[in-house]
Amino acid sequence: MSALLRLPATRVWLVLIAAAVLSWTLSENSTAVKVAASAVVLIAALKVRLIVMHFMELRWRPRPWRILFELWILGVMAIILGGYWMTEL
């Protein structure tokens, strides 16, 4: 078990699981709604980045591909957060 925990992929997986549960808890229980919703989107960005860099292994690959995917993450987060902050109920 401890050998399993030492593997980088296992640690990445544990962080991803914890981040998913944290997002869900924040969204369900938080009173500071706007801050919590923004945190949820930023946590999603972190998760996507971990998947792209570690699971898809772009971390060790040619720089242009890394830049392209970093830009995609930034763009998607800007779209979702921008739309969210422009909106008032």
Place this chain on the structure above:
Amino acid sequence: MRLDTGEGVLSLTVPVHAEQDRLPGDPGVWLFITADVFVFGLFFLLFSLGRVAHPALYERSRLVLNPTLGLANTLILLTSSWFMVRAVTAAREGARRRVMRNIALAMAVGSVFAVTKIIEYSAKIHAGITMLSNEFFTYYFVFTGIHFLHYIIGMVVLMICFHKAKTQPIDGNYVVWIESSGCYWHMVDLLWVVLFPMLYLLRAA
């Protein structure tokens, strides 16, 4: 580098953490993955613009979704992806049994996604909610439906990977195959990681 893995002395052709000048798997698969994530980027833009125009409708509709099922689906895909990472590592080490075991686990865990998704869709349809109900649900059904199609293709690809591992040598060709399949499977995962908060968790203030 040579390793004794207990499954025979094997040659490690692909160092796992060295800087490399090529992408994992087939470059064509990466072009497809890139095009696909950018198409989903457009979906996210459409949704965001719709939400800006009709915030009350989007919030009312969002409240009908079950975030616990959404979370369950996230955990399922992340765990399935983790088994796939382990399968790719095993393939690079030429460890056939470990490749097969990890792909089987990736498929077993991944198959639960279909169950929760069907439960979710049928609950909506029983409640009289369809893709024609309103704009939010049109996007909900279209985006998660297209994502589900990607998931089904991914499960078929995993089955092919398993079959190849069983019947063919675990060589350089197989490593390219499983790396490509793994990257595709992780893409299914990463798209869900954005869809889940956007559809289920973006609570209006």
